[in-house]
Amino acid sequence: DIQMTQSPSSLSASVGDRVTITCQASQDISNYLNWYQQKPGKAPKLLIYDASNLETGVPSRFSGSGSGTDFTFTISSLQPEDIATYYCQQYDNPTTFGPGTKVDIK
Amino acid sequence: EVQLVESGGGLVQPGGSLRLSCSASGFTFSSYAMHWVRQAPGKGLEYVSAISSNGGSTYYADSVKGRFTISRDNSKNTLYLQMSSLRAEDTAVYYCVKDRGVGSPEYYFDYWGQGTLVTVSS
Numbered sequence: 114d115i116q117m118t119q120s121p122s123s124l125s126a127s128v129g130d131r132v133t134i135t136c137q138a139s140q141d142i143s144n145y146l147n148w149y150q151q152k153p154g155k156a157p158k159l160l161i162y163d164a165s166n167l168e169t170g171v172p173s174r175f176s177g178s179g180s181g182t183d184f185t186f187t188i189s190s191l192q193p194e195d196i197a198t199y200y201c202q203q204y205d206n207p208t209t210f211g212p213g214t215k216v217d218i219k
Numbered sequence: 220e221v222q223l224v225e226s227g228g229g230l231v232q233p234g235g236s237l238r239l240s241c242s243a244s245g246f247t248f249s250s251y252a253m254h255w256v257r258q259a260p261g262k263g264l265e266y267v268s269a270i271s272s273n274g275g276s277t278y279y280a281d282s283v284k285g286r287f288t289i290s291r292d293n294s295k296n297t298l299y300l301q302m303s304s305l306r307a308e309d310t311a312v313y314y315c316v317k318d319r320g321v322g323s324p325e326y327y328f329d330y331w332g333q334g335t336l337v338t339v340s341s
Contacts, residue, residue, distance in 0.1 A: 147327065149264075156314055156331035157264065168329075200264055204326035207278060210264040 115139050115203055117211040125219045132188040134214045136179075136201035144180045145205040151213075152197045160199075161186065193218060221245040221330045223315045228335030235305050235339070241298040241315030241332060249273075249293035252318035254328065255300050257311035257337075267313070268300065269324040276323065283309075305339045312336050 116139040126132050136146065148161035159168050161177035164184055174189045188195055196218055201211040227239040239255070255267040268289040269278040277289050288301040298315055312334040319327040 149328075151264075156333055157328075158331070159329055162327065202264075202328070207269070207324070208266050208326035210266065213263045 115142065115206055115209050117201055117203055117209050119201060119211040119214050121214060122212065123215040123217070125217045126191050127219045128191055128193060130191045132191050132195075132216060134186040134199055134201075134216075136184040136186065136211050138182045138184075138203055138205075141181050142203045142205035145203055146177075146179070146184050147202045147204065148175075148177055148186045149200045149202065150195075150197045151200065157200065188216075191216070191218070221317065223317060223330060223332030225313065225315045225332045225335035228313065228337045230338045230340065231305055232341050233306060233339055236301070236303040237305065237337060239300040239302070239313055239315075239335060239337070241300075243296045243298065243315075243317070246317070248291075248296040250321050252320045252322065252324035253291060253298045254316040254318060254324065254326075255289060255298075256314045256316050256328070256331075257309075258314070258334070259308075259311045262311075265311070266326075269318070269326065270298070271324060272322050278324065302337070305337075307339050310337060310339045 118137045144164040146164045149157040151157040165177045176187045198213045198215045200213045222244045224242045254269045270289045286304045290299045314334045315332040316328045317330040319329045
C-alpha cells in the first residue's frame with residue numbers, strides 16, 4: 114500500500130501569511146494527487162486535483178505543485194475562512210489519504 | 220446541483236448490522252462510480268469502498284473486506300453500504316462520495332455528502 118505523510122500536522126499563522134503544507138508519498142505516484150479542505154463539522158471539499166490544477170470556483174490563493182513523491186500545497190495569503198484541516202490524497206493505487214494538517218489563525 | 224444525502228446511521232451493538240443509503244441527484248447517477256469514505260470522531264479520512272457505475276466492479280479496504288458490501292440501484296439513484304459484524308472501530312461518520320470517473324472508479328472525489336454517523340457500542 115502507498116503511505117502518505119503530511120507536515121506539519123498543525124500550524125498557526127496570521128491573516129495574510131503564506132502557508133505551505135507538504136505531502137510525501139512512499140512511492141512514485143506521478144501527479145495522481147488531490148488536496149481537500151475540511152472545515153469543522155463539514156464534509157471535505159476538493160480544492161486541487163492532479164497535483165496542481167485548481168478546482169472550479171476555488172480561490173486563486175490556493176495552489177499545488179509537485180510530482181513523483183513530493184508535493185506542496187500553498188495558501189498565498191491566509192484568510193480567516195481558510196481555518197480548516199487539509200488532506201492530501203493519492204489516487205494512483207488505488208487511494209490513500211494523508212493524516213491531515215490543521216490550520217489555525219494566530 | 221449535485222446532491223448526495225446519506226441516511227441509515229445510528230447506534231448499533233458490536234456484532235450487529237446496519238445498512239446505509241445515499242440518495243443522489245443533480246447528475247446522471249448511473250454513469251459514475253461511487254464510494255464510501257469514513258471518518259472516526261476527531262480522526263482523519265479513511266477510504267472504505269468503491270463501486271463502478273454499473274455495479275459490476277467493487278473494491279474494499281482491508282479493514283472492512285468480508286464484512287461490508289457496497290451496492291447500488293441505478294433505477295432509484297441510490298448507493299448502499301451493508302455493514303455487518305460491526306466493531307467499535309467502525310464508529311465513524313460515513314460519507315457518500317461521487318467519483319469523477321465515468322464507468323470505472325478513478326478514486327477522484329469531486330462531490331461529498333454531509334455524512335451519517337454510525338456508532339458501534341454496547
